[in-house]
Amino acid sequence: MEISVQNAYDEEMKRLEDTFTEINRQLAELKNIPPYTGHDHTEQVLDSIRDSRRRSLAVAQTEPYFGRLDFQEAGQEQPTPLYIGKVGVEKDTTLQLLVVDWRAPVASLFYSYTGGLDPVEYDSPDGLVAGLVYLKRNLVIRKQILQRVVDTFDRTGNNMAVTDEFLLYRLGENKDNKLRDIVSTIQSEQDSIIRAVKNSAMLIQGVAGSGKTTVALHRLAYLLYQYRDQVRAERMIIFAPNRMFLDYISGVLPELGVGDIQQTTFADWALELLEQEVKLVDPVEQLRYWFQTGPARPIMDDSAAGRFKGSVRFMQWLEQAIGQYEASAAPKTDFSPWAGAKLSQQTMQEWYDVEYRFEPLMKRRDRVLARVKRWLEMELDKVWETSLKKDYKKNGSARLREFTKSWMGYTPFSFYKELFQTASKAKFLTAELYNEIPQELLASTEALLKKKRVMPEDLAALLYIRSKFVGIHGDLTFDHTVIDEAQDFSPFQVALLNLHTRNQSFTILGDLSQGIHAYMGIRKWEEFTALFEEGKTAYFQLNRSYRSTLEIIYFANEVLKLGLEQPVALAVPVFRSGDAVNIVQVEEAALIPSLIAAIHKLQTGDITTVAVLARTEARSEALFKQLNAAGLPVNLISAGQQHYEGGISIVPTFMSKGLEFDAVMIMDVDGLNYPATEQDAKLLYVGCTRALHSLQLWHTATASPLIETIQGDFVVR
The missing domain is CATH 3.40.50.300 (P-loop containing nucleotide triphosphate hydrolases)
Incomplete structure (x- = not known):
């Protein structure tokens, strides 16, 4: 180890030991204070603050920080070392910041600084603060052990520009079955979004x-x-x-x-x-x-029910239908519980249209009905003769029930179902509004709603x-x-x-x-x-992709270019090179043995998570049974599943979106499963970009037109 590197390591070891000592001391003090269980508000607030500190210190206890930035604020004589961590830690006795929370304004410099000798600035609550960066250092601490010290900028040394060495080191790590935070490697363009x-x-x-x-x-x-x-x-x-x-x-x-x-x-x-x-x-x-294959595959275009029902126009259609219900909802007749007693329709309409107009529709209905009921009770109070009052109450209650039924209360589902009746039964739709919905959509929706099923x-x-x-x-x-x-x-x-x-x-x-x-x-x-x-x-x-090697990114970009008329964006890889993308053609009879051999070969290296991607769920299930029968420990991921277990996974390609694996093997990349359509190009692109380090595409029939013409040093056949 070079002397300068050794000196940096020794310096950071001493700082880390001091930090752990202070964190452990504070935690011990807090743990000795019993939780407050009383009802005093001030004590409850103080207990909540202590609990928050306990949780923050527990986060910092094993990995207190990941970066150091030496920053000299304008007007100061010396730079101040700032240690950046997931949570802030103060020294109890002096309130000196031992660790700066990564979300603090000054910590933004750690992410936005890209090298150079010019002054930099950050936005603080008191305004812009300018100064000079003297050192930017990345640190890897795992379970209280300092594993790595990397200087990515040193104003006093030879390193005058921020390098990607630490980022590449972190990107080269293998993945398990959970997504992890990137707080130590947030890039400048990512930081601007976060903040x-x-x-x-x-x-x-x-x-x-x-x-x-x-x-x-x-x-x-x-x-x-x-x-x-x-x-x-x-x-x-x-x-x-x-x-x-x-x-x-x-x-x-x-x-x-x-x-x-x-x-x-x-x-x-x-x-x-x-x-x-x-x-x-x-x-x-x-x-x-x-996601079925073959000639029966549905066409995904604007005629799809999901596109129409997901449109703003459908929302406006519903708003008009609700508006027509609102205009016709209130009763159109007077309420007369017995001869000589009458609540006018005009009065009830005024309650509905004016007094309760800012209430939601069903609440407006309930408010008016409650007021009608109260009016009925007040009218009964005016009757003194006992037997007559009894008859009036009986008749009045019966007529109130009829009146309430005439003003039907809807749930969202019952109203929606009402809208999709045949034209003769459509209560709240004008003919023009009714005819705007495609007839086949009306029929299919009506059939589902009758069974209380929805899409x-x-x-x-x-x-x-x-x-x-x-x-x-x-x-x-x-x-x-x-x-x-x-x-x-x-x-x-x-x-x-x-x-x-x-x-x-x-x-x-x-x-x-x-x-x-x-x-x-x-x-x-x-x-x-x-x-x-x-x-x-x-x-x-x-546009910068941090997941995959540049070979995988170049290949995936070519798939998009072959399948899409105008891709919205092509990925720009971080310069992290690996193995070329491998396109494998085998005979059908040799597929499973060859696949097992390829997986074993991957596992002899550093690969820990492997995904075998299939075009459909049925194909995934078949591969799972075959590989499982051959003694390979595999997990099947299917639609509706709630957990990803890691290891070797068999996954329908459409279910892999959002996940990532050390190695990906895509099956059946032929003309039947992946024809040269925009939709299939996107699906294949999803599959390719799940891979961090290794990508293989397998086929037994003629290769898909989305891959057969791809050439370059980044692909082998």
């Missing part, structure tokens, strides 16, 4: 492996830190594509010391709000339909009706909403979530090149930006 202002809808177009999901999760942690008086974790929500993906990302926020953020899928959230009144058509059957594209409509009928209460409003894999969301879904989100505070992320659910998703980001107020959106594009 963007809260009250705007941020749309992030990011290529595969650009860190979109981790950036969004780190943004949540930053918002909770920066806007701690305005946002609460329990009022934040993440919408993920499926439950398995939620399991995959479940470790990131706890690693950052953040808890209580809601994490769900749109379908699960919607069904809970609808109180399980409806059931969703089996998603497995849907996916099998949309995923019906859920936004049902929740929109719910918002009009019962309103959106405080516990259903969010301080910030994250939508992951947003290219598979519809404009209607996002417009609906905007009703639930304060100040249009969104992080919306995805990749149009991975839009494999085109039967319900979007074609361009403008479909979302049009939903928000002018000046309330920001668009970011992340």
